[in-house]
Amino acid sequence: MIPFTGFEAALTSFLLALSGLFSIVNPVGSALIFAQVTAERSHADRMELSRRIGFYAALIMLAALWAGAPILNFFGVSLAALRIAGGLVVAASAWTLLSAPEAREARKQAEAGPEPGETVRGDGLAEVAFFPLTLPFTTGPGTIAVAIALGANRPAEGPDRIGFYVGASLAALAIAGMVRLAYGSADRVVTLIGPVRARVLGRLSAFLLLCVGTQITVNGISDVLGPLIAAAHRG
Known part of the structure; x- marks a missing residue:
């Protein structure tokens, strides 16, 4: 059980991480592109891909949250520097998404699509996923x-950090x-949401x-x- 003193920290970090990760991952918008690049696959293949992608995505985000900031600290990067640099990187990414979302969609579609001359096959789902x-x-x-920046925003030792x-x-x-x-229901997401709403x-x-x-x-x-301000007041 989380001590009551850490419950507020858990709720705050959950809301902060949820909004940050949802914004950069954008499951709904990505599902529209996923539906396009997997259109030639069977429904069973797309369901298997969605399960594998969800599992791999969880591993990547958890690894970055838990290990990203400690690794950088090991190399002598202070927590304050991590927060400032990470926050600036996150803000810059957000500004790019706001100013040129179409360019990001085109880049993601190019990343997910097959190489020129490559055929879409039903095997090798683990590798493609x-x-x-x-x-x-x-x-x-x-x-x-974003995950490393969120991890750098952790509080000091104690219940709040837990x-x-x-x-x-x-x-x-x-x-x-x-x-x-979203990926498993990509066809329905395309019909329900559409590119404009996404x-x-x-x-x-x-x-x-x-x-x-910014936060x-x-x-x-x-x-x-x-x-520095506290030391100036004491002086």
């Missing part, structure tokens, strides 16, 4: 950067579940991602300036 449909199509460098990792991990699993459901949803998600990146950067700046 991981590369390119999971990495880089679903959870690419942008998703990994709550943070519980909440952020649940958010990553929730996003992976959304990916599985693009509007993508822009709203990008704005949320911009807010998340992470503000936390990093506060970590740097807080002790």
Whole structure:
């Protein structure tokens, strides 16, 4: 059980990670492209791909959340620097999504589609599911950067940190579940949502991602300036 003092941290981190990861992964918008690039596959193949992609996506996001920031700390990068740099990267990614979503959609379709001259086959689902449909199509460098930035935003030792990792991990699993459901229902998503509504949803998600990146950067700046301001007052 999470101590009551860590419950608020778990809830806060869950909402922050959920909005950030949902914005960059965009399961609904990606499902539209997934439906296009797997149109020649059978329904059974698409369902198997959606299950595998959801599983691989969960592994990638959890690894980046849990291990990304500690690895960078091992190389001497401070937590404040991680927060500032990670927040700026997230904000820059969000700005790109807001200003040129069509370019990102074209890039993702090129990443997920077969190479020129390559035929779509029913075998090798495990290989295709991981590369390119999971990495880089679903959870690419942008998703990994967002997850590392979220991990860098962890609180100090104690119940709050436990709550943070519980909440952020649940958010990553929730996003992976959304990916599985959206990809598995890609045909119905195309019919229900359509490209225009998916693009509007993508822009709203990008704005949320911009807010998340700004908040992470503000936390990093506060970590740097807080002790300096306190020392100036004491002096």
